[in-house]
Amino acid sequence: MEMVCPVCRKKQTVPINDGVGELSCPGCGLIVSVRLRAPRCPSCDYMLLMLHSDRCPECGAPISAPVPSVQLHV
Numbered sequence: 533m534e535m536v537c538p539v540c541r542k543k544q545t546v547p548i549n550d551g552v553g554e555l556s557c558p559g560c561g562l563i564v565s566v567r568l569r570a571p572r573c574p575s576c577d578y579m580l581l582m583l584h585s586d587r588c589p590e591c592g593a594p595i596s597a598p599v600p601s602v603q604l605h606v
Contacts (some may be wrong), residue, residue, distance in 0.1 A: 537562060 533546045542559035546566050553566040568589065573582040578590035588595055 533566060533568075535564070535566075537564070 535546055535555045536543050537559055540557060540558065540559035541563045542557060542558075543555065544555065546553040546555050546564060548559050548566065548568060551568040554564065556563050571583075572578065572586040573580055573591060573593055575593035575596065576588060576591040578588055580588065580595060583589070584596065586595055587593065
């Protein structure tokens with residue numbers, strides 16, 4: 533995954549394996565950890581990635597719009 537370091541602004545690639553990646557920025561030494569998760573239905577655990585509906589296609593449960601979250605721990 534490509535990213536720009538939030539401290540030194542150096543563009544780099546974070547290797548992701550099984551949804552998890554980590555690197556030490558060569559520009560400033562900041563350690564970056566990344567965890568990727570696909571959105572899932574709270575009722576049946578069906579993967580909702582790229583869903584364009586307000587209901588789960590598997591069980592019909594209503595799905596609220598996911599709230600994007602980014603956490604930066606410096």
